[in-house]
Amino acid sequence: MTSGPESSLAARRIKWLSRLTMAGILVVLIVVVGRVAQLKVAPPVELDGTQGARSARSPQPRFRGTVYDRKGRTLSIDKPAWLLAVDPDFYFEHGHRRMGERDSTLPSIALDEALCRVVGPMALMRFQLRLERAADLGRELADQIGIAADDIEKALVESPDSKRYLVLKKLLEDWEVDRVRNWIDGRNIGLRLDRRTTRVNYGPDSLAMIVGKVRNNGRGGSGIEQLLDANLMAQNGMLLSRRTAGGTVISVPQGSYDEGSHGQDFQLTIDLHIQELAEERLGRQLEEFNAGGGRCLVIDPRNGDILAMVDLLRRRPDWEEAILDDPMRRIEPSLGRNRNLVDAFEPGSTFKPFVWSGAIQAGVGTTRPVPTDAEGRIKVNLGPIPISGRRNTVKDAGINPYHGPLDDIETILVRSLNTGMVEMVRPLSDKETRDILVRFGFGTRTNCGLGGSAEHAGQITSLKKWTFANTSVSVSFGHEVSVTTLQMTKAFSAFCNRGLMPQLRLVKPSPPADGKPLLDSAPLLMRRAIPGEIADRTKKALGKVVTEGTLSRHARSARYTMFGKSGTADLPMPGGGYFKDRHTSNVIAAAPYEDPRVIVICVIDDPDKSIGHYGGKVAGPVVKDLVDMILDYEGVMPDVEGHEEPAVENLVSNIDG
Structure with missing residues (x-):
């Protein structure tokens, strides 16, 4: 048995060793817990x-x-694409070191003393480090794929500290993807290539x-x-x-x-090639006549298919524009207002065939005779003629003076006589005249499949406000009424289909998919505007407009027989009223005569009057050229005797050049 002092010494040694052991264990536990916490809160880059x-x-x-x-x-399609993005926070903290650039732990830019006093030296140093590192990435990407270094630097510097995903470039080409991958070479620097789909038009x-x-x-x-x-x-x-x-x-x-x-x-129903032809030809005409804008619509009268719908605006320096501007289309064309849908215009004489045919249907010239002379020829006061209750007199356009009595009532339409149109509506009641417009679909939307409630319905005066002197007379030659190009082509199709008008459509019918409701899946609908014999009679008169009347000089095709009408109206002022020296020029025509396959309308807004402003001269050549090119493209054989095939080659060379 050990003595007392030795036993006491051993006990103290054991106690000391126990405490030391416990302290060691406690230290180890603290280290372990600390390491776990560090891994949870701020793990090293290597474990990412x-x-x-x-x-x-x-x-x-x-x-x-x-x-x-x-x-x-293909007009619009989803395509797989690569997108280049970066994690700004990760790049600034870790990724920059892995690019193999200089060590940026110390700034190479001298600290501005004034800024140091305002924001403090550490905040300024951090900002300048961001500038340097953003510039490094910008320069590297500029070298690799040609991206603007300044844009990258700006985007990175301005990104919030909390932002973890910043798109640097959309739609990378395949070679750009390869260059970025080769440059990164497996390094995690915060850049990423993501697969996306993008819409391509x-x-x-x-x-x-x-x-x-x-x-x-x-x-x-x-x-x-x-x-x-x-x-x-x-x-x-x-x-x-x-x-x-x-x-x-x-x-x-x-x-x-x-x-x-x-x-x-x-x-x-749109034809990409016809759309391109119409845009190119209309654009050249706007340049030639220094016009502020133009619209062109092409339809197939047999089924109402819209083949092309073009709307162009043209800005003219030092010109007080009267056409409503469309700033959104300058940002992106797909955001623009399509004026064929949403803007109406006053047609002028192109409107006469509808009123003329409706008056013939109502018996004007037969059961409701017009004034004739002793020889039975139609007497037309060639004016200017005063109308009771009307402020201004009615007169005929100076381009087409016609003197003497008329041999037949068709001459009123062929010679585009305003005074003659007054005689056509004089026997009709206000309701009868207005009903002519309604039967042709004016004043209502065409519901063509685009625009919805935004489509302009045009404007016709209500029966309550309708008067002979100020409404019937004006409407007879295309004034006091506003229409869209869609309405005009639909109404004109009645002369192609013996009085029947097809429902216009922009989407080809197709069966519904997965039970989803589908627009425009209904069968072709036709609505009658006038009897077949009246439509044929009007069509014959419109054929003479091309061969003898206002379209004979500038819109007569050497390859296809056409029938149509031109018109010129005063341009409306933005605040109301009309310009007296600025105009809207338009022409509508169909061809071939016997079996119409296409209707083309062209509206030129505000042409330079010093160059020309009458519809036949300004818009007529566009319609003629498009008729020739479209029918040739469709494989329709020319029906004009003695036509020369080189005319098509000339047209093609004009388009190419």
Whole structure:
């Protein structure tokens, strides 16, 4: 048995060793807990790739429906694309060091003493470090893929501290993707290449206003893209998978895959080639006559298909413009206002065939005779003639003076006599005259499949405010009424179809997909405007307009027989009233005569009067050239005897040059 002092010494040694052991264990626990906390709160960069959820949802992108033209050419389609993005926070803290650039822990820019006093030296140093590192990335990307270095630097510096995803460039080409990948070479510097789908449109700017735009959220924002959005929109799928911490897929649970569905494809009645022809030809005419704008519409009268719809605006230096500006189309064409849909105009003499044919149907010239002389020829006061209750007199345009009694009532239309049109409506009541306009569809929307409630219905005076002196007389030669190019072509189709007008359409009928309701899936509808024999009689008179009347000099085709009408109206002032020396010039015509395949209307807004302003001279050549080019493109044989084939070659060379 040990003595007392030795036992006491051993006990103290054991106690001391126990305390030392406990202290060591406590230190180890503190270190372990601290390390765990550090890994949770601020893990080192090397562990970035090993983190992640044990299960993941992977979207399975599906494509929005494709939009085609009537011949199957692509107008709008979803395409896979690469997007370059960066995590600004990660790049500034870690990624910059991995680029192999200089060590930027110390700034190379001298600190500004004044700024130091305001924001403090550490804040200023941090900002200047961001500037340097942003400039380094900008320069490197500029070298690799030609992206603007200043844009990259600005975007990075201005990004909020909390932003973890900043898009640097959309729609990378394949070679750009390869260059970025090779440069990164597996380094995690905060850059990422993400696979996305983007909407790509094809065709001229005038077509973009028809097809429309898809927003960043994938929904249609304008045009056909908006109108048919519910059918075009895709339903993305989803894949739920089990993964390791490194991201490797372990398994896919049963029933965890949702395939999704692509959007429905659509085919428009628009013909891409005809649209391009119309835009190019109209653009040249605007330049030639220094006009402020123009519209052109092409339809197939057999079924109401809209083949082309062009709207151009032209800014003229030092010119007081009277045409409503469209700033949105300057930002992006797909955001523009298509004036064929939303703006009406006063047609002038192109409106006469509708009133003339309606008056003939009402018996004018037969059961309701017009004044004749002793030899039975029609007496027309060639004016200017005063109308009781009307402020101004009626007179005929100086370009087409006609003197003497008329052999037949058709001469009123062929010679485009305002005074003769007064005699056509004089026997009619106010309601009868107004009903003529209604039967042809004026004053109501065409519901062509685009524009919806935004489509302009035109304007005709209500029966309550209608008077003979100020309304019937004016309407008879195309004044005091506003129309759209859509309404004009639809109404004119009655002369092509023995009095029947087809419903205009922009979308080809197709069966519904997945039970979704589909617009324009109804069968072709025709509505009668006038009897067939009246339509044929009017068509014959309009044929003489081309061969003998106001279209004979500038709009007569050497290849196809045409029938049509020209018109010139005073340009309205923005605040009301009309300019006396500025005009709206327009022509509408169809061809070939025996079996009309195409109707073309051209409206030229505010041509320079010093060059020309009458409809036949200004708009007539556009209509004639388009008729020739379109019918030749459609393979329609010329029906004018003695036509010369080189005329087509000349037209093609004009387009190419």
